[in-house]
Amino acid sequence: MITQEKDMMKAWQLKGFGLENLILEDIQIPVPQAHEVLIKVGAVSLNFRDKAIVEGFYEPDMVPNPLTPVSDAAGTVVQVGEGVTRFKIGDRVTSHLYSKWIEGAPGPNEPDYCFGSPLPGGLAEYMIIHEDSAVMAPSTLTDEEASTLPIAALTAWYSLVTYGKLQKGDTVLIQGTGGVSIFGIQIASALGARVIVTTSSDEKGERARELGASEIINYSKIKDWATEVKRLTDGKGVDQLLEVVGGAGLNDSVQATKVTGQISLIGFMAGQSTDLNLMEVIFRQTKIQGIAVGNRSAFEEMNGAFDQFAIKPVIDTVYAMDDAKKAYEHLSRGAFGKIVIKIS
Numbered sequence: 036m037i038t039q040e041k042d043m044m045k046a047w048q049l050k051g052f053g054l055e056n057l058i059l060e061d062i063q064i065p066v067p068q069a070h071e072v073l074i075k076v077g078a079v080s081l082n083f084r085d086k087a088i089v090e091g092f093y094e095p096d097m098v099p100n101p102l103t104p105v106s107d108a109a110g111t112v113v114q115v116g117e118g119v120t121r122f123k124i125g126d127r128v129t130s131h132l133y134s135k136w137i138e139g140a141p142g143p144n145e146p147d148y149c150f151g152s153p154l155p156g157g158l159a160e161y162m163i164i165h166e167d168s169a170v171m172a173p174s175t176l177t178d179e180e181a182s183t184l185p186i187a188a189l190t191a192w193y194s195l196v197t198y199g200k201l202q203k204g205d206t207v208l209i210q211g212t213g214g215v216s217i218f219g220i221q222i223a224s225a226l227g228a229r230v231i232v233t234t235s236s237d238e239k240g241e242r243a244r245e246l247g248a249s250e251i252i253n254y255s256k257i258k259d260w261a262t263e264v265k266r267l268t269d270g271k272g273v274d275q276l277l278e279v280v281g282g283a284g285l286n287d288s289v290q291a292t293k294v295t296g297q298i299s300l301i302g303f304m305a306g307q308s309t310d311l312n313l314m315e316v317i318f319r320q321t322k323i324q325g326i327a328v329g330n331r332s333a334f335e336e337m338n339g340a341f342d343q344f345a346i347k348p349v350i351d352t353v354y355a356m357d358d359a360k361k362a363y364e365h366l367s368r369g370a371f372g373k374i375v376i377k378i379s
């Protein structure tokens with residue numbers, strides 16, 4: 036049991052922006068307070084957000100110094116604080132990004148309670164999670180696999196299922212083959228949707244097809260991909276679209292989505308602001324739904340579906356804890372599937 040402040044652990048500490056300021060140190064193992072659990076971290080996975088935090092362009096004013104980075108972690112409960120009822124020692128859990136958003140609508144200040152900034156993240160041997168912010172890991176997944184779920188998978192699930200009310204036979208367009216998008220392909224196809232994927236690579240397109248996509252559009256060859264989507268959908272457009280790119284392409288997404296269809300506005304890779312043709316949105320009565328990952332109850336529902344449909348997260352590479360910087364560099368180069376760091 037961790038009771039002494041002298042008990043130490045290895046933890047990566049961000050002490051200023053830039054990967055050069057990410058330093059592996061020995062720090063005190065935190066002691067769980069009332070209603071908190073101490074997790075022996077098995078693995079963490081990286082998201083675009085983690086890279087943006089290190090590089091200083093994701094809410095830089097909220098990043099503490101030092102910070103234990105990385106929001107998405109999976110591990111085993113090794114100690115519980117007073118009054119904990121949701122978990123016991125030995126349970127395998129994951130973190131939940133919006134740690135206070137449990138169910139229903141989000142509160143006005145959920146970003147103030149996110150792991151990996153401003154709250155300490157999981158790139159350390161141990162991590163504290165309030166019992167309300169931990170989620171039982173799917174029984175069918177390893178820690179490496181479960182660590183990929185909290186942001187990437189839940190964002191796709193919340194978009195498609197919670198807001199999108201995905202029905203069997205719906206047609207979904209998923210942009211790209213990044214972390215969120217691969218989960219989108221897997222979830223939508225498991226639930227019986229027809230999935231169209233845009234990608235810059237024929238090879239990635241083939242891998243997307245193996246995961247359940249039925250049609251692939253290479254957007255580096257077919258610039259007017261929205262017209263191609265309409266052609267594939269008898270001129271109507273898709274029921275739902277996962278917008279991970281953002282920027283001016285949002286206008287193309289409006290065209291590629293059916294009248295009254297839903298665009299889940301997830302990413303901002305091509306820009307955090309854009310000129311949007313409002314008349315098209317008005318005439319097509321497009322629902323543009325902002326997405327901020329999702330709440331814990333949806334996470335738990337999703338984990339049930341992962342077990343039920345035997346969905347296995349796609350992992351590109353697993354790095355050792357000592358090689359965390361190589362993992363960040365790999366994320367910057369691009370990957371097919373999640374980049375995971377094994378901790379223990």
Ligand SMILES: NC(=O)c1ccc[n+]([C@@H]2O[C@H](COP(=O)([O-])OP(=O)(O)OC[C@H]3O[C@@H](n4cnc5c(N)ncnc54)[C@H](OP(=O)(O)O)[C@@H]3O)[C@@H](O)[C@H]2O)c1
Pocket residue numbers: 082083084186187190210211212213214215216233234235236239254279280284300301302303304305326327328329369370
């Ligand atoms: N709002 C939220 O809750 C939330 C949650 C998670 C992520 N995000 C955001 O969503 C975005 C994606 O995150 P991620 O973790 O999935 O990123 P990622 O793993 O780095 O994947 C990015 C993918 O986007 C695709 N892409 C880039 N430009 C494209 C274009 N013009 N058209 C179609 N696809 C394009 C590429 O796919 P190909 O290689 O196949 O071309 C690339 O692999 C980021 O902006 C991230 O911050 C938001």
